[in-house]
């Protein structure tokens with residue numbers, strides 16, 4: 001069928017706006033906007049009818065049959081979104097929409113009747129139009145994958161929602177005191193600076209309260225709904241490093257993929273444990289009792305979870321009342337449970353006498369080699 005005939009037939013059956021008329025023929029000369037195309041086609045068909053002395057019998061209505069005039073409201077939506085975006089720092093965005101089901105049904109029936117060969121869907125047409133108009137005003141880039149902010153217009157309720165992508169900050173830290181948690185220190189400062197709604201902390205294995213570190217423990221902090229994305233990490237590092245309990249290093253921005261990598265990497269952790277007994281020790285005897293733990297798994301019950309970390313290395317040294325145990329284990333290992341807790345076996349039961357834990361130091365992490373992973 002001739003293009004003129006097709007447009008005429010549509011306009012005689014339905015009143016549709018220029019945007020909706022143009023988008024039915026979107027892929028013919030797509031560089032001309034749907035609206036312009038709609039105006040051209042409607043005008044041409046009218047002129048043609050006048051020339052042929054035909055009666056013009058177009059449907060008339062206040063509202064576009066296909067879109068309910070939503071394209072007329074785009075500037076209003078753009079202003080509303082701009083108000084909401086004011087509170088946020090971001091580099092990229094994307095606009096999306098929720099189209100009421102009845103409009104989608106109407107559109108599908110309309111295509112069945114009038115053809116779909118050149119058309120563009122209401123949703124993609126609306127999203128693009130609102131996205132470009134917003135872009136021109138706020139001068140930020142549109143990004144289809146992982147935008148900092150996604151704006152969603154619900155055309156059923158007129159609500160506008162923002163989905164803010166999390167901000168990821170990575171680094172590593174040393175815990176310098178054998179009491180208290182330092183994770184909160186990092187979380188609080190970064191939440192304060194990013195104005196995020198919630199922090200989620202990721203790191204390797206566990207670090208118990210009475211453990212200090214002589215190495216840096218890597219971490220990635222996910223900050224949900226951040227309002228700021230440029231945090232001034234150098235200043236934050238300086239501020240944290242003034243504290244006695246912790247020092248941080250290598251602060252930088254990260255992403256979801258790095259968290260996945262951190263979760264799946266096979267790592268071992270080495271600890272140096274210093275114990276103090278009430279009497280002078282028979283080191284040889286104790287060594288005999290403990291050395292059997294090498295290359296064995298221990299069973300640990302931690303907060304209703306059962307784990308069985310693998311002890312790769314274990315060395316025992318001692319003098320007088322002091323015993324030093326150097327142990328390398330796969331991560332997830334609880335040192336305290338291993339010493340005096342519910343671990344099977346555990347050090348207190350193996351030695352058969354009481355001791356004080358003087359110091360536990362996390363000394364290093366090591367990436368396991370492939371051949372070490374299958375024992």
Ligand SMILES: [Zn+2]
Pocket residue numbers: 016017018019020021064065066067068069070071
């Ligand atoms: Zn329309």
